[in-house]
Amino acid sequence: EVQLVESGGDLVQPGGSLRLSCAASGFKFNDYSLNWVRQAPGKGLEWVSFIGSGGSTTDYSDSVRGRFTISRDNARNSLSLQMNSLRADDTAFYYCVRSAPEDDGDFLDYWGQGALVTVSS
Amino acid sequence: DIQMTQSPSSLSASVGDRVTITCRASQGIGTDLHWYQQRPGKAPKVLIYNAFTLQRGVPSRFSGSGSGTDFTLTISSLQPEDFATYYCHQTYSTYTFGQGTKVEIK
Numbered sequence: 001e002v003q004l005v006e007s008g009g010d011l012v013q014p015g016g017s018l019r020l021s022c023a024a025s026g027f028k029f030n031d032y033s034l035n036w037v038r039q040a041p042g043k044g045l046e047w048v049s050f051i052g053s054g055g056s057t058t059d060y061s062d063s064v065r066g067r068f069t070i071s072r073d074n075a076r077n078s079l080s081l082q083m084n085s086l087r088a089d090d091t092a093f094y095y096c097v098r099s100a101p102e103d104d105g106d107f108l109d110y111w112g113q114g115a116l117v118t119v120s121s
Numbered sequence: 122d123i124q125m126t127q128s129p130s131s132l133s134a135s136v137g138d139r140v141t142i143t144c145r146a147s148q149g150i151g152t153d154l155h156w157y158q159q160r161p162g163k164a165p166k167v168l169i170y171n172a173f174t175l176q177r178g179v180p181s182r183f184s185g186s187g188s189g190t191d192f193t194l195t196i197s198s199l200q201p202e203d204f205a206t207y208y209c210h211q212t213y214s215t216y217t218f219g220q221g222t223k224v225e226i227k
Contacts, residue, residue, distance in 0.1 A: 107210070
């Protein structure tokens with residue numbers, strides 16, 4: 001069974017930093033691309049970042065580029081998101097999400113349960 | 122970025138109704154369009170990918186159509202567990218989601 005479990009969500013002050021982690025199991029981790037998708041409370045979905053299966057290809061939304069860094073450790077089956085210079089509008093549930101196999105398309109086939117990041121003084 | 126516009130933003134329907142949700146892209150995206158369902162307090166789950174392919178385990182009352190800029194998600198006979206929010210999602214270029222359509226009980 002595919003499982004994605006986020007951790008690291010917390011309350012942080014504006015301008016602060018936080019690191020989210022995602023522990024993956026139930027699939028061959030280094031065969032799949034991964035993403036972070038966030039959702040502000042009561043709002044819609046926003047894609048945040050992507051990392052390819054090997055870790056060398058990354059992409060970011062304009063809203064986080066230059067402040068957030070995605071990385072992965074294929075030996076430990078883990079995904080991370082380092083978030084710096086946090087702002088109030090970064091407050092959201094952050095989901096760790098797997099991309100479907102390349103042959104099937106780029107859709108997001110498995111989602112974690114989400115980690116809440118609250119940016120407030 | 123490609124803008125995705127869903128309509129309606131919300132709708133009220135009864136069990137057994139046929140429900141249609143549309144999604145329009147600001148430019149052509151081929152069939153790189155996917156649909157997700159999100160129940161309250163839960164993570165989204167994929168229903169339809171590549172515009173019309175039903176994800177394994179998803180009931181056949183769900184169907185998708187369209188290509189280019191205009192897409193449709195149809196629920197042929199609404200069931201109690203289908204009351205949720207639905208999102209379209211394009212992967213043609215930098216990923217973007219529609220704003221969501223909330224399906225409520227009439």
